[in-house]
Amino acid sequence: MLTKRIIPCLDIKDGRVVKGVKFEGLRDAGNPVEVAKVYDQQQADELVFLDITASYQKRKTLVSLVEKIAQNIFMPFTVGGGITGLQDIRDLLNAGADKVSINTQAVKYPQLISEAAGKFGSQCIVVAIDAKRITTKSKCLKWQVFIHGGRTPTELEAVEWAKEVARLGAGEILLTSIDADGTKNGYDLELTSAVTGAVSIPVIASGGAGKKEHFYDVLTKAAADAALAASLFHYQTLTIPEIKKYLREKGVLVR
Amino acid sequence: MIAIIDYGMGNLHSVRKAFERMGAETIISNHPNELKKVEKIVLPGVGSFGDAVQALRKYGLEEVIYQHIQEKKPFLGICLGMHILLEASQESEAVAGLGIIPGVVKKFEASSHLKVPHIGWNQINFRRLNCPLFKGVDDASSVYFCHSYFAQPKDNMVIAATTDYGIEFCSILWKDNIFATQFHPEKSQQVGLKIIENFVTL
Numbered sequence: 523m524l525t526k527r528i529i530p531c532l533d534i535k536d537g538r539v540v541k542g543v544k545f546e547g548l549r550d551a552g553n554p555v556e557v558a559k560v561y562d563q564q565q566a567d568e569l570v571f572l573d574i575t576a577s578y579q580k581r582k583t584l585v586s587l588v589e590k591i592a593q594n595i596f597m598p599f600t601v602g603g604g605i606t607g608l609q610d611i612r613d614l615l616n617a618g619a620d621k622v623s624i625n626t627q628a629v630k631y632p633q634l635i636s637e638a639a640g641k642f643g644s645q646c647i648v649v650a651i652d653a654k655r656i657t658t659k660s661k662c663l664k665w666q667v668f669i670h671g672g673r674t675p676t677e678l679e680a681v682e683w684a685k686e687v688a689r690l691g692a693g694e695i696l697l698t699s700i701d702a703d704g705t706k707n708g709y710d711l712e713l714t715s716a717v718t719g720a721v722s723i724p725v726i727a728s729g730g731a732g733k734k735e736h737f738y739d740v741l742t743k744a745a746a747d748a749a750l751a752a753s754l755f756h757y758q759t760l761t762i763p764e765i766k767k768y769l770r771e772k773g774v775l776v777r
Numbered sequence: 778m779i780a781i782i783d784y785g786m787g788n789l790h791s792v793r794k795a796f797e798r799m800g801a802e803t804i805i806s807n808h809p810n811e812l813k814k815v816e817k818i819v820l821p822g823v824g825s826f827g828d829a830v831q832a833l834r835k836y837g838l839e840e841v842i843y844q845h846i847q848e849k850k851p852f853l854g855i856c857l858g859m860h861i862l863l864e865a866s867q868e869s870e871a872v873a874g875l876g877i878i879p880g881v882v883k884k885f886e887a888s889s890h891l892k893v894p895h896i897g898w899n900q901i902n903f904r905r906l907n908c909p910l911f912k913g914v915d916d917a918s919s920v921y922f923c924h925s926y927f928a929q930p931k932d933n934m935v936i937a938a939t940t941d942y943g944i945e946f947c948s949i950l951w952k953d954n955i956f957a958t959q960f961h962p963e964k965s966q967q968v969g970l971k972i973i974e975n976f977v978t979l
Contacts, residue, residue, distance in 0.1 A: 523941055525898045525919060565966060567898055592791050596798075598921055598964045615823075618790050620923070620964065642787075643824055645894040645923045693894045693925075722887040724896050747892065777898045777919040 525777045526741045526769070527567035527748035528762050529726060530755040532557060534573045534603070537583040543756040555590050561755070562595040564762045567777060569595070570623070570696070570726075570750060573603030574671065581610075585617045592618025600648055602696075611638055615646065623696055625650040626669040629676055629683075632690055639691030648726075649692040653680035653713055654700040665699075665713050672700050681716045688721040695721065696750070698728040706732025706754070714744035726750050734760060734768040741774055779977065780815040783807045784832040786857065787823030795963035799974040807836045817976070818845050821963075822857030826882060826926070827869025829857050839875060846877060849954045851979045859928055859950060859957035868926050878952065880930035891943040894925040901938040901948050901960070908937040908951050910958075910975045920958075920965040920972075922948075927959060 532554055533541050543551040545560055554571065561569055571591070573584045581604060588601055601614050602623025611622050628635055628649050638647045652672050653665035665680035684695055697717050699710035709730045718725045727746035731737065731754050740746045754760050766776045779796055781789050783805045796803050796819070806812055820842070822829050833839050846852055854862055863874045866882035874882070887893040898919040903911060927946040930936060938949035940959070950957040956976060962969035 523899065524895065524922075527897050562966065589790070592788075593794050596791075596795055596964060596966050596970060598923065598961070616788050618788050620791075641824075644925060645896060646823065694896060722889070722892050723894070724892050747897065 523775050525567075525775045526746075527726075528737065528765055528776070529568045529570055529748050529750040530561045530566050530762065531570040531572060531728070531750050531752040533752065534571055534584065534587070535575050537587050540574070541752055541756055544758060554587060555594055558591050558595050558599070561762070562597050565766075565777065566597065566762050567748070568597060569599040571599065571601045572623070573601065575604070585613050588614055588617040588619050600696075602648070602650055607634065608637060608641060611642060615642060621646040621648050621694070623648040623650045625652065628687060629667065629669050629678065632686065635687055635690040635692050639693070644691050644693035647692050648694045648696050649687040650696040650698065651680055651683060651687070651717075652698045652700055655710070655713070663712055663716065665716075668700060680713065681720050684717045684721050688723045692723060694724045694726065696726045696728060699730060702730030703728075704753075705730050708732060708736040709740035709744065709746070709749070711739055711744040714740055714746050718745040718747075724748065734765055737765050738769060738772055738774065741769070778815045779803045779817040779819060780812050781805045781819045781821065782812065782838060784822075784829065784836055784838060786829045786832060787821065789821055792819065792821045792855065792963045795970060795973050796977060799970055799977050801977040807838065809837050809841045812838070812841045813844065817851045817853070817979070818842065819853045819855065820858035820861065821855045822861065824857060825868055826857065826860055826866040826874070827872040829861055830869070830872050830874060833861065833875075842875065843877070846955055851954050851976065852956065853976050854950075854957035855963070856924060856959060856961060859959055860926060862950070862955070862957060863928055863930065866926060877955065878928075878930050878935060878950065879932060880928060882926050882928050884926050885943060888943070894923060895942050896923050897921070899940050899942060899960075901940055902945075903938050905937045905951065908949065909979055910937070910949065910951070910956060910972050912975050914968060914971050914975075918968045920948075920960040920962065920968055922960045924959060928957075
């Protein structure tokens with residue numbers, strides 16, 4: 523049986539990890555290669571790197587960084603941030619990324635999803651969706667899609683957009699709740715459930731992890747296929763082995 | 778010397794890195810003359826079945842693979858590199874596979890219980906315990922999968938391990954000197970590296 527995945531995420535800027543990382547014994551806690559190795563040792567199921575660098579020149583740094591990481595870890599990893607076209611995807615895959623995560627450009631130019639899936643296979647095309655709850659008078663819950671790292675609202679509704687990206691050939695959805703992100707109050711279970719119930723591709727839930735129970739809830743109640751967290755792991759509030767042990771005891775299939 | 782075939786289907790560095798970590802001397806090549814000289818061949822691959830087979834034919838590598846296998850030299854196909862060994866695939870029906878292993882490649886049928894692609898860590902259940910790749914590997918170990926299609930060989934005897942994803946599909950194929958994994962050993966941490974080491978030390 524397929525196991526549920528626990529995925530640490532690193533935010534990268536100019537080739538460095540920018541969210542605080544507090545691993546003891548690391549010579550350089552901001553060096554993504556070193557951090558990636560630690561997560562590999564902890565048997566993370568996968569790694570996600572999100573590059574928040576904008577300029578072209580600096581994106582070349584990302585490609586060489588991906589190469590260095592690929593040489594040092596033996597686990598799957600996804601790279602996202604600033605992907606605008608097939609050439610960006612090809613560069614990252616050739617550098618050793620297993621999957622790429624597309625967000626803003628997927629909204630601006632949805633055909634990129636089908637072109638990329640046709641060219642490289644659905645299994646390596648992840649579409650990231652950043653969603654924020656809309657307050658409506660009706661009881662029907664809705665979430666608005668944001669792009670540009672959560673700064674720009676769009677006219678898309680998240681569940682509808684999820685269905686559309688699946689139809690276009692995305693292999694996976696990385697779903698972040700803007701409301702929950704950074705709160706440590708738990709994943710947005712309603713948002714996650716709504717999306718996992720609407721698509722038949724895997725969904726990675728992101729935003730809000732604060733304690734072990736949150737992982738259990740999102741992987742079982744909301745049927746997420748994977749749960750992603752960043753600062754929780756960086757600060758070692760919880761370690762990956764601790765979470766997996768807890769989930770195993772609760773009967774969730776993990777590696 | 779182990780050759781990793783480069784036919785333009787995805788990145789080969791992580792495959793190479795894993796083999797080198799396990800002590801292998803490797804080359805990445807698509808030159809028939811170079812490939813004819815090596816002891817072992819690894820055929821990785823990410824992308825679509827049709828593109829992959831056509832790329833192999835374009836480089837004149839189909840013959841090289843037939844010959845290598847006929848000479849009883851070890852061969853390892855990974856993921857799409859496994860599919861290519863069969864006769865045909867639902868992924869690209871107009872293009873015939875190499876037909877080295879009788880059978881076809883099929884797509885998982887998505888349902889509310891079954892997401893496609895099959896992405897993540899799943900267990901390999903040993904069918905043929907004497908498979909040389911299993912040395913030092915526990916039955917039901919988890920390895921990393923990332924695929925929508927799976928091989929369905931005609932002869933059950935070539936199935937060395939299966940994996941449960943809605944159906945029991947062939948996750949390790951083994952026939953004499955031919956080995957193939959549906960999962961990515963190079964991405965499967967210790968278990969994957971052990972399987973690679975077992976191939977390297979054949």
